[in-house]
Amino acid sequence: xxxxxxxxxxxxxxxxxxxxxxxxxxxxxxxxxxxxxxxxxxxxxxxxxxxxxxxxxxxxxxxxxxxxxxxxxxxxxxxxxxxxxxxxxxxxxxxxxxxxxxxxxxxxxxxxxxxxxxxxxxxxxxxxxxxxxxxxxxxxxxxxxxxxx
Amino acid sequence: xxxxxxxxxxxxxxxxxxxxxxxxxxxxxxxxxxxxxxxxxxxxxxxxxxxxxxxxxxxxxxxxxxxxxxxxxxxxxxxxxxxxxxxxxxxxxxxxxxxxxxxxxxxxxxxxxxxxxxxxxxxxxxxxxxxxxxxxxxxxxxxxxxxxx
DNA sequence: CTTTCTGCAAACGATTTGCAGCAGC
DNA sequence: GCTGCTGCAAATCGTTTGCAGAAAG
Numbered sequence: 072x073x074x075x076x077x078x079x080x081x082x083x084x085x086x087x088x089x090x091x092x093x094x095x096x097x098x099x100x101x102x103x104x105x106x107x108x109x110x111x112x113x114x115x116x117x118x119x120x121x122x123x124x125x126x127x128x129x130x131x132x133x134x135x136x137x138x139x140x141x142x143x144x145x146x147x148x149x150x151x152x153x154x155x156x157x158x159x160x161x162x163x164x165x166x167x168x169x170x171x172x173x174x175x176x177x178x179x180x181x182x183x184x185x186x187x188x189x190x191x192x193x194x195x196x197x198x199x200x201x202x203x204x205x206x207x208x209x210x211x212x213x214x215x216x217x218x219x220x
Numbered sequence: 221x222x223x224x225x226x227x228x229x230x231x232x233x234x235x236x237x238x239x240x241x242x243x244x245x246x247x248x249x250x251x252x253x254x255x256x257x258x259x260x261x262x263x264x265x266x267x268x269x270x271x272x273x274x275x276x277x278x279x280x281x282x283x284x285x286x287x288x289x290x291x292x293x294x295x296x297x298x299x300x301x302x303x304x305x306x307x308x309x310x311x312x313x314x315x316x317x318x319x320x321x322x323x324x325x326x327x328x329x330x331x332x333x334x335x336x337x338x339x340x341x342x343x344x345x346x347x348x349x350x351x352x353x354x355x356x357x358x359x360x361x362x363x364x365x366x367x368x369x
Numbered sequence: 370c371t372t373t374c375t376g377c378a379a380a381c382g383a384t385t386t387g388c389a390g391c392a393g394c
Numbered sequence: 395g396c397t398g399c400t401g402c403a404a405a406t407c408g409t410t411t412g413c414a415g416a417a418a419g
Contacts (some may be wrong), residue, residue, distance in 0.1 A: 095373060095418050127376045132409060134374090148297050152408070166404085168353045180346055189338030194361060197329055200369045202366030211358040212343060217351030244393055246403065264381085276401045281384060283399090302384070 081108055085143060085163065091110070092141040095199050100134050104143060104158070111126035111148050151175045160207075167209075171216035178216065186210070204218045226320070230257055233311065234292060241290040248275050249283050253292060253307070261327045262296050262304035262317075300324040309356075316358075320365035327365065 085104050089096050138144035169178045194205045207209040234253050287293035296304040318327045343354045
């Protein structure tokens with residue numbers, strides 16, 4: 072059962088965090104998390120609805136808010152028309168985004184360790200000079216994706 | 221005339237780029253650029269309207285689109301309700317943003333050279349592995365600003 | 370059982386757009 | 395003068411919300 076164990080683990084986390092947020096575990100919520108866990112990039116609402124047509128749009132929006140409050144999902148806003156959703160970073164691992172200026176797509180990319188190290192140094196230095204207490208950072212590369220080249 | 225020479229220079233740039241984009245130079249457009257050039261952080265539409273009450277809201281939106289197309293202004297979207305506008309980076313110098321999760325404010329911060337160097341290395345490495353052609357990058361620190369601490 | 374979720378349809382609000390009159394060049 | 399900008403008010407559209415019936419616990 073090696074294959075299903077990751078899903079079981081995720082399922083347990085969902086249950087825990089929803090309970091912690093005084094929310095119920097429902098089929099829609101599990102389906103949303105399951106869908107996002109299979110994606111390699113943040114998804115828009117239209118993409119989510121297309122993949123899970125039985126979930127009403129309003130339920131998708133409402134549940135994604137609940138899941139975000141529970142710390143399971145992260146919402147991303149680009150210059151595109153729609154917001155995008157991905158699993159929280161503690162479930163997917165830290166990563167950054169490649170945003171295509173031609174087609175608007177967003178793709179995940181691993182965070183190079185050298186960059187992360189420089190980021191930690193910079194964060195400390197900025198805290199010292201400005202008093203800003205950073206909780207996390209966000210790095211996007213904006214340009215042209217391979218498909219649009 | 222040392223003081224006004226920066227404004228004169230900006231004025232010339234505005235004229236050039238608007239002409240290059242086949243757009244007219246109007247009082248509203250110059251007022252918008254002038255306002256943004258005095259700000260040390262990106263401004264929202266309500267802030268812009270409050271500072272320049274003679275500009276109709278629809279004109280502000282329309283002109284900011286024109287100015288963005290002309291490469292004079294840059295639009296920023298956060299999780300906040302409103303988009304924010306700042307002068308294009310080639311007019312202000314490269315910088316990044318501190319985004320407060322409490323009050324939603326956005327503040328400019330200089331880009332530490334060590335970080336920029338690491339970013340250049342990472343960009344090249346990502347291009348090699350993914351085929352993504354980066355045009356520029358965006359780095360945000362998300363956390364709590366000094367005023368909200 | 371009671372509370373919360375779901376789907377539908379209506380409401381909301383930031384941004385966009387149509388139109389008649391005015392300003393840039 | 396001709397073209398394109400301005401302000402007003404109305405339209406647009408992603409997202410949110412009210413409500414009656416269905417599920418979770």
